[in-house]
Amino acid sequence: MADFIDDDAIIQFVNVTGADPDQAQSYLQVADGNVDTAVNLFFTNGGAPLMSEQPPRPAAPSMVDEEGYREKIAPKKAVLIGGDDDDDDRYYGGPMPPFHHARHGGPSAGAPLPVDPFRNYEAEGQFVRNLRAQGRGEGAEAEKAKKLADIFRPPFEIMFQGGFDNAKLVAREQKKFLMVSVNKTDEFASHVMNRDLFSQQSVKDFIKEHFVFILWGADSTEGQQHAVRYPIQGYPYLAIIDPLTGERVKQWNVVPSVPEFLQEASEVLEGHIETKPNQPKKKKAITELSEEEQLELALAASVESNGGIAIDNDDDEDTAQDDEEDILKNSEVEKPVDVLAVLLPVKRPEPTADAARIQFRLPDGGRVIHKFNKTDPVRFLFEFVKAEVPETQSRPFDLIAVREPLLPRLNETILDAGVAAASLSVVFTD
Secondary structure (H helix, E strand, O other): OOOOOOHHHHHHHHHHHOOOHHHHHHHHHHOOOOHHHHHHHHHHOOOOOOOOOOOOOOOOOOOEOOOOOEOOOOOOOOOOOOOHHHHHHHHHOOOOOOOOOOOOOOOOOOOOOOOOOOOOHHHHHHHHHHHHHOOOOOOHHHHHHHHHHHHOOOOHHHEOOOOHHHHHHHHHHOOOEEEEEEEOOOOHHHHHHHHHHHOOHHHHHHHHHHEEEEEEEOOOHHHHHHHHHOOOOOOOEEEEEOOOOOOEEEEEOOOOOHHHHHHHHHHHHHHOOOOOOOOOOOOOOHHHOOHHHHHHHHHHHHHOOOOOOOOOOOOOOOOOOOOOHHHHHOOOOOOOHHHHHOOOOOOOOOOOOOEEEEEEEOOOOOEEEEEEEOOOEOHHHHHHHHHHOHHHHOOOEEEEEOOEEOHHHOOOEOOOOOOOOOEEEEEEOO
C-alpha cells in the first residue's frame, strides 16, 4: 500500500467521483496510487469508507512440549460446503484471470470468468478479504455496493474475449459486423454507457444478433492498438467496423439513447451488404427450364447455407459493396422471373394482435409500413409489394433483409425468416 499519494492524483479522483479528499486518500492508498483502479474500486464499493488495515495477529502459542515433541493435534469435525466465498476468491483473488477464448458469447460453465478491463483484481481481492475479516462481507453496505457495481457492470455476456484479428475472423464466419467499445475509467461517460445503453436487454439482444462485440479499456494493449489504427476523438468511444475491409463505418463519442442507437446501427447494417467475390458464374438459361423446375430451383436456394451470399476471406483484397442489386446479379443461379409471375398482387388486412410490423423501403425512396401475422409465409410480403408498387407487377424484383434476398425463402414463415420486425429494401433485379 502506497504511503504517499500525489496531490494531482487526489484532485483527479475527487473530480471524477465527487468524493472528499480523505476518501480519495484512502482509496488511492489501497490502489497503490493508481487513479483508474481507485475510481473503479470506489464505484464498486458504493463510495463507502474503506476499513483500516488489520492489526498484526499475536504469535501462536508453541505446540512443542518440554521434551521437544509436538503435541497431538486434536481431531475436528466439519462439513465441506460450497458458497459465495469460493466464487469471490475465484473472481477477486490473485492476479487477473486468463482470457476465455470463446468463439462468441458468454463463458461456459466452469470456464474462467471474463476479465473486466477496468479492474485491479489483486487490490479488490484484498479489499474483499478485509471486509470479511471485519464482519462486513455481508449486510446492507455490501449489498448496496453490489447493486451499484451491477449498475455500471460491463455486458460480459455479449463480449467477445479475444484479440481484434480473431474477432474479425469470427465476424466473417458469422456474417456479422464488428462493434468495438474503448472506455476510460476516469471518464464517467464510459460508465454511463454501461449503465444506460449496454444494460438494456433490447440492446444486448440486438448486438448479439448482428455484431461481434468487443470492449477494451483505453490503457489495455488492445485498446491502445485500436487507438493507433482508428484515431479516437473522445470518450466514450463506440464504433462499427466492417470485418471485410477494416473500414470504420460508424462511431459514437456520446452515449446515444436506446432508440437512437438501434436506429443508427440498423441503418449501417442496411447500407453495407456483403457480396460474393467477383468470379465467373455458371448461369442456367431460364428458357431451358419448365415453370415447375423454375419454382423448385428458387425454393431450393433457400436451403443453401449462405443464403446465396458468400464472403471473401482474403484480408487485403476484400472490398465491401453498398449496392444491394449486386447481391442478386452475382448469384450463382439467375433468379427465375416466372416465380414472381405466379404471385398475385394482394393487400391483406392487418392483424390486431401479435403482429409483425415490417417497413418496406421503396425504389423511389419512399417508405411503407404494414403489419402481418408472424406465421404468414414470406410470399405474402412479395404479394403486398406487388399491390403497393404497380411497377413490380411487370419488372422482376426482390426484397433484401440486411444481408440476404428473400426470394429463395418464399415458403418460410415471417418469423422463421427472421424479418418479423425488419426493414426490407425493394430492389429491381433487371
